[in-house]
Amino acid sequence: MRQPGAPTQRAESARGGLHRQLLLIFGLQLVALVLACLMGYYNVAPMGAVLLLIVIVSALAWLAAQRHWRQVRALAQWVDSWHEGQTELQSLHPDHALQHADADVAALARSFQRFANRLAGYNERERNFTRDASHELRSPLTVIKMSTDMLADEAGLSDFGRRSLERIRRATREMEALVEAMLILARETDPGQGEQDFVVNDVLRDELVDAREMLHGHPIELQFEEPATFALHGSPRVFAVLCWQLIRHASQYTGQGTVLVTVLPGAVSVCATAGADHDPHLPGQQGFEYAIARRISERFAWALDLRVQGGNSYVAEIRFPQPLPVH
Template sequence: MTRGAPTQRAAPVRGGFQRRLMLIFGMQLVAVVVACLMGYYNVAPASAVLLLIVIVSALAWLAAERSWRQVRKLAQWVGDWKEGQSDFDALGQDHLLRPVDADVATLARGFHNFASRIAGYNERERNFTRDASHELRSPLTVIKMSTDMLSDESSMSEFGQRSVQRIRRATREMEALVEALLILAREADNGQGEQDFVVNEVLRDELADAREMLHGHPIELQFEEPAAFALHGSPRVFAVLCWQLIRHASQYTGQGTVLVTVLPGVVSVSAAAGVAHDPLTTGQQGFEYAIARRISERFAWPLDLHVQGGNRYVAEIRFPQPLPVPAI
């Protein structure tokens, strides 16, 4: 719309819808009372009185239905609106029927503002995930390449080699953390390359990487698979979720064994601590568990954390729709 002299628009009628309904049903009540009195005093036959009541009721319904058109049009627009839709002009006051009721106009403006804010959130989410994905992953890639080249230097001291390995492990942990945060930042894109994958195979690869990242820590990772099943989803999301639970279990136990077990429709991560304490307290949950909990809620994979025997940490992820392992 070009700028210039403001166009004359009909101002919303304050409470007009309510007054119209009161007028319609008030007139209907008067007409029905008059028709009943006519029948009571034999001014008109009973059939004529009944016909008059029917006609008055029908006219009242048509008048009320005409007054309801604005609400119905607004409800139709809201019902057809989809998240991400950017065409909000149809919700403007000029597009509603005349006269515009103040309450209907307020609802239209409120939803218009709400839809505009949702569109703004979606745009900022796309910009953030796109920029963060590039700007965070690029330096991590450079660090990985640099550590690979440094590790090939034969003249490097033993202390330097250990430092390079620590940098490499920290880089891999940072990659996993960035991946988890980007997964949680994407509101609309839950697919992340969805496919059918075997849980046991993904866990074997993840545990190999986890052992490398935990190298130097007094933690032993063990894997038991009395069952096997597949899932339809993102194997990367599943791997990030399990890694966060392994990190949390490692911090809980401090030193010892972290056991990852595959049961029918369940993946369990357990560890024992030398001193009995409760990981469910606020101070013990930690950042890793918070990320794991949010991922499990996003993808509807229920996560349960509890303590057995006073000092054994057990985290179980349940998958409501496991798939059979495809035959080879």
């Protein structure tokens, strides 16, 4: 059974192609102009009448072309009224708006409507997934954190139990950071994530406190230098997750030693130096942490540059295109 509102193939064939109709219009115009020129050349009609005939033929051709081009304009207005976040498409009726349109224009309109419906469905599934994942992943992590806090208050806990408890705590914090990063990347339609003006130095100080706790037990020393101070307009949580991923990547690259985080004018760098027995490699070619950092930097247009200097010096630098002064 034919879908309601969908024209039959016979009706579409009867409309013909827009290019054929335009070809007919301008073909007839050319013939009329040639005849008018011949009439003027052989003095069949006065030159004034010939010029008037040329103007009339050109005006009629332009009006006919405008009549057919109105279909394309209607399609353009219909497409322009749609936006990516729109989920209600009942107001878009291509078969009604283009009821007498050319077959090619009508087919294009229906194809766009199908695409818009698919994209709206994708956006709805994305919102449902991020909402459900945020709740279902964070809830057990919260339970684990509360349980570890209660176990830490137990007086009779052995040294081995306390070491195991600290490992669970560190793994839980790392899992929280990973979940946060994945949810940030999954929210394609909401990149803002609570945008505000924040001071980069303040966010980094707080992040390094948590980073030191998560790296506790590893032969890694975190240092922080701030020869510059600036602010950004964006999500402080997104910025913190990006820096934490680079710190983790630098820590895995060096294995042991010092990881230095430095605030530069309009940029933040993460540097680490590997030991003499370390097999140097270009860390930008591997590492899940760097892959997440790269995707976050691309999402928010924060230029990320990663390189190895002197064979064993890891340097990652994030440059921000619009730093703000700190008042």
